Amino acid sequence: MADPIENGVSPKPKKAIVTEAHVAPLNDETSVAHKVGSEDPQRDEDTVYVKGHPVIRNGADVSKYLVSCRDDGDPAFTFRSIVLGSIFTALSSVITILYTFKPFQVQVSAVFIQLLVFVFGEAWALLTPNPNRVKGKWLQNTFRFLNFGQPFGIKEHVVASLIASSGNNGLSGVEVYAIERLFYDRSVSASTAVLATFSISLCGFVVAGLLRPLIVYPAEMVYWLSLPQVVLFQNLHFDRIANRGRLKKFGWALAFAAVWEIFPAYIIPWFSGISIVCLATINAPKSTRTVISTIFGGASSNEGLGIFNFSLDWQYIQSQYLSLPLKQQLNSWIGLVILYAALTGLYYSNTWNAKTFPFMSTSLFSANSTVFQPTAILNDQGVIDYAKLNDVGLPYLTSATVWGYLTQSIAIGALISHVIIFFGKDMVAAWKQARNRTQPDVHYQAMLKYKEVPHWWYIALFVLCFFAGLAVNIIGETTLPAWGYIISLLLGAFIAPFSCILYGLYGSGVATNQISKMVAGVVHPGRPLANLYFASWSHQVILLAVNLANWLKVGVYCKIPPRTMFTTQIYGTLLGAGLNYAVMTSIVNSQREILLDPSGNNIWSGSVVQSMNSQAVTWALAKDMYGLSGRYVIVPLGLLIGFFLPVLHWTLIKIVPRVKDYPINTALISAYAGINYYGNTSWIWSSIAVGIFSQLWLRRRLPNIYNKYNYLIGAALDGGSQLVIFVLSFAVFGASGTAYPFPSWWGNPSSGNPDHCL
Incomplete structure (x- = not known):
């Protein structure tokens, strides 16, 4: 079974079929469609079809079925x-x-x-x-x-x-x-x-x-987040009469996103973080609600992990989760599970004196939990004065921040070894193809x-x-x-x-x-x-x-x-x-x-x-x-830990070959295991829902709709929400000098936590 990178890179095109289609078994309908399609001389035998339409699984499919190869020869540099x-x-x-x-x-x-x-x-x-x-x-x-x-x-x-x-x-x-x-x-x-x-x-x-x-x-080098732009470019300019229907849908989606964004961004901020758990415990004691907020809160910055907290605010979700391939999103979901377990375990076990400081914060703190001022240990040239440092003491980090730093180190180490181990041979082949101008x-x-x-x-x-x-x-x-x-x-x-x-x-x-x-x-x-x-x-x-x-x-x-x-x-x-x-x-x-x-x-x-x-x-x-005697020595050691994760992954494949069928990427898992250690987290579960809808259901069940509208509508939603946020920033959020906040009410609580978690 070939690694996903081989799609479009390997000189053996037959291997192009080995991609996301193997993340989960294909259903009977898809399998039959593929078999029928293979008998049709007009169809690519390596393409999966559903109801007569190709399923986009990899870079080769993107090149053949999603992005037009049309070139009108019109001027560019004008x-x-x-x-x-x-x-x-x-x-x-x-x-x-x-x-x-x-x-x-x-x-x-x-x-x-x-x-x-x-x-x-x-x-x-x-x-x-x-x-x-x-x-x-x-x-x-x-x-x-x-x-x-x-x-x-x-x-x-x-x-x-x-x-x-x-x-x-x-x-x-x-x-x-x-x-x-x-x-x-x-x-x-x-x-x-x-x-x-x-x-x-x-x-x-x-x-x-x-x-x-x-x-x-190489075809597999898709840069997936650029696809909404590419599809929008082509839909705006190619065959405008034929695309008129799609452009109308684009306009309606943009208008809908623009109107809708006013509500979660300004009138009803509760829409930016809906937590059933927090609503169910709204009358609980404050000590209980504090714990609930830590786990389920997420609509406010550094509030909590945002588990089961859903956002309806598209400015946070964005179209990237309509665009990112399933193999990426699967790894990110695994990383998020690790994130939730790690941050909760570190804080409540009081690792690195976690309970002395806020649950989530990127600030530096003194031992007494007050905010640490870096200027207190610098001389006039901006160099650290160790005499001052001895008086003030070393700064502390929150446990969430240490975990974020650690996972970044692990991800960097894993990035290097994963690319070498799993993509090395295919990269050499791709280089030779391009040098010989035979890239297919x-x-x-x-x-x-x-x-x-x-x-x-x-x-x-x-x-x-x-x-x-x-x-x-x-x-x-x-x-x-x-x-x-x-x-x-x-x-x-x-x-x-x-x-x-x-x-x-x-x-x-x-x-x-x-x-x-x-x-x-x-x-x-x-x-x-x-x-x-x-x-x-x-x-x-x-x-x-x-x-x-x-x-x-x-x-x-x-x-x-x-x-x-x-x-x-x-x-x-x-x-x-x-x-x-x-x-x-x-x-x-x-x-x-x-x-x-x-x-x-x-x-x-x-x-x-x-x-x-x-x-x-x-x-x-x-x-x-x-350093070796420092309280956060684990952070640099993360590079070494990360470097050996793909080695363990490769060893496991040798022992259990079926593991190779799954697009596991330890670098991405490590990155997402610490990517949301601060800030707003209420959008995470909404992004998962969007990814499941787009990549697991729409892409496989209705490929015709997916190919025509997935990236186009995503671009429209991004454009509409960004347009309104830009206007609101100057009109009511204070960018022009004076803020005009919406009156407080249940959907816009004065507490500052729109999800009512605390």
Whole structure:
């Protein structure tokens, strides 16, 4: 029995059938349909059919039946696409950095930007004069260059959306500058800011660029969360008359989501967390309700685990659970069961003095349970003063946070060995196929007519980024030594391919930023600012590689020339980084006092940058907190534990071969075993319900409906809910300066816990 990665990668196409279809036995109807389909010469013998329609099980099915291979040859790099991309880069990047300093964070979704670009692109085409209706060749040529009166094509749409989505690639570096200004009372020079931003923003592109034959071209590298965008792109532009019915359903779904979102987000917050257990115990003693809230509460941040707590608020659920493959969701469900057992057991067994501190919180605490202030142990240069540390004492973490850190370490270790053990041979085969231009994926073959980006383009870009970063670290303003900078890049380059492979195959990855902070703490003890810069460079290599690989796959699906993808990604990233830096400087200079206040106010808050600085301080104390004599030594040991989990999995397969039929991924299980150790948790069970409906029932029972509408309606629900949240943020949530809360009533309790758990 072949491993799932073999689908579309192995040179033996017969093995493509071995995928999610084996997670559970096929029913009789599906089996019969498959047998009948095999006898039909018009059908692929490796495809499973239900009622005459193919079931989407793997990347090969996505390529053949879900994403169109159509290529109209329309222009991609146009004046209109650059202008629209630039405008919406400004919108998305400025809003993102603005909300970094707000009491709550709003992220502009890719689908929301995609819809805005489409509306403005269509208006540009319809409301501008047609060049053929004006006299004068010069004027006609000018109008054509400006795309006046010209249809707004899919490739322009993709390029503009790509530019806009690239605007936040350099956010990490800008956040470090903000922390430096706020907590260390220093700022880098203009030249350092420019060079460091350029380096941090683009350093990871080389990994995705050089490894695209491995992480982009194979059919199995789907990047599942991008499918709603791809399907929406094609439905908005291909054969609009035939798709009119689907577009109407899209519009109705978007309108429904927009109207509905007003209720859970503003009028009836109880809809964001419905807990039957909490309602049944509403008159119980407070001590009982406190325990109930810990287990079943979840509508408020850090309230509880949210078991059997269901949310009807789509802004939290989102379409990713309509998109993620069943193999990913199965692993996530296993991880959640472990999460519930671990957090409950750790807290009530008082592990790491858990009961002294809140059940869930990411803050640092002193031994007496008061909030720990990192500035109390730093000197004027932002370096840890061990004399002050001896007086104050080491900070403590909640048991939930320690568990979250531990599972992140385990997941990172498991990620590396799992990819090597289970996907290694297939990755080698995929690399050889791409190098020989024999990769069988129909979309890859369709892209061969376009000029590929030469490897030396990516290498040249990296060389520029490398020397820009090397220069600023030699100057010394970052406090990160040049040798530490080189280590950070090597670490990121080592981890990035593993993250890209997992993300491409499963639609989600493993949070790897902790290993950057861990290594930084080891090589630069007592220097939190160096830790911040080290982690920024290292993690950006990983993050940018994943982001670029994801968009390169969108480009393959939508037939965007590779050189256009390369150029526009760089342009959008640099434009967004510059805008982020300008807005950050303005906010930090004008709101410094309130951003330093631990509480903030209803308009401004420094909670995000405060948390980042606290983590940097913690890992700067790595030897004391996570060393052999430290109370949290288990956290770094998690890397070793995680590394051997896939080895045990592989050994079990050798002993019991049937285990290979199940898509177990210990890296994903470990990641989800600690992914929700803080924040709002009421949406988890709703996401499980959505995943079961989409992947277990709709995909298998009604593949025709699934193929036509699953991703399209998911994109509509995302767009509608995001649109309303964006409007409500400025209208009533206080983003414009004044908040207008909805009056308190049973559905909007003044206690702050909408689920009535406490």
